[in-house]
Amino acid sequence: MEQGLCCCIRACPRSVDFEDVIAEPVGTYSFDGVWKTSYTTFTVSKYWCYRLLSAILGIPLAVVWGFLFALISFCHIWAVVPCIKSYLIEIQCVSRIYSLCIHTFCDPFFEALSKICSNVRVALRKEF
Secondary structure (H helix, E strand, O other): OHHHHHHHHHHOOOOOOHHHHOOOOOOOOOOHHHHHHHHHHHHHHHHHHHHHHHHHHHHHHHHHHHHHHHHHHHHHHHHHHHHHHHHHHHHHHHHHHHHHHHHHHHHHHHHHHHHHHHOOOOOOOOOO
């Protein structure tokens, strides 16, 4: 699962450039002053919005994500793995009983059936 997650993270763009968001088609161009001003406005506003959001929400979201992953780790360590281990121990006992029943009842039946069917001969004839 971690391999698939890494591929997904690598495929996501890490930064968004001005040309990725605002692109003029070939043959259609605005004034150079408008283009340069919009580029500067986009770049500066993106820079400061990111810094502002990081300053305001960075620490609270870090706490939330830390709590969430701690909760997931806690549940995995103290609930999921012990349940799986318990299940494997119990299923081992059931597996032995199931295997004993199959070998006791089904094996003789299918062995007798195979001996009956082993003497069957099939002859094919073409009739015109």
